[in-house]
Amino acid sequence: MRRLCLTLAALSLLPACEPADDTLRLTMPACRPPGIAQGILTIGETRFAPHQVQASAVTDATGRPALSIRLDETGAEKLESITAARMGDVVPLRVDTETIMSPRVLETISGGEILVAGDFEMDELKALAVRLSPPCDQESPIAN
Numbered sequence: 803m804r805r806l807c808l809t810l811a812a813l814s815l816l817p818a819c820e821p822a823d824d825t826l827r828l829t830m831p832a833c834r835p836p837g838i839a840q841g842i843l844t845i846g847e848t849r850f851a852p853h854q855v856q857a858s859a860v861t862d863a864t865g866r867p868a869l870s871i872r873l874d875e876t877g878a879e880k881l882e883s884i885t886a887a888r889m890g891d892v893v894p895l896r897v898d899t900e901t902i903m904s905p906r907v908l909e910t911i912s913g914g915e916i917l918v919a920g921d922f923e924m925d926e927l928k929a930l931a932v933r934l935s936p937p938c939d940q941e942s943p944i945a946n
Contacts, residue, residue: 833938841933843871844896846884850877857934859927860917868919869902869927871934878914885911897930 834840843850843857854877862868873881884893885907894904895918903918 834932834935835938838932841897841930843934844894845881846888846893848880848884850880852934852936854880855934857931859924859931861924862917862919866919867922867924867927868917869922869930871916871918873914875914878912881914881916882910882912885909897933902930 854874856872858870860870888907894901
């Protein structure tokens with residue numbers, strides 16, 4: 803199993819993974835072209851509706867490829883509830899049936915922004931971001 807860490811945009815769960823700053827470089831604007839099936843994000847046993855998720859392939863502050871996941875307000879509340887209830891538990895993060903990582907919850911995650919970094923190739927993360935993204939002809943409801 804890959805050694806992975808889950809970091810937040812402004813808060814780190816694992817001190818060794820704490821970024822030097824909170825600046826991420828976007829490497830790809832993610833949208834889903836025709837013919838690519840919509841991926842469904844599941845954290846623990848909770849599924850997130852596609853309109854609740856915005857994903858991008860990025861590099862973290864140390865230069866490693868990472869997947870930035872931003873949830874809308876309802877999704878952020880779900881994530882906060884999951885992490886508050888599952889403190890100390892291992893909680894899998896899946897896209898469809900593929901487990902991306904299984905971090906141990908060390909503290910409650912609020913704000914709805916997570917950064918998934920580990921033994922990933924950038925192309926792998928770009929593909930995940932595309933699967934989680936809205937169609938290219940639709941704007942994400944949580945985009946700035």
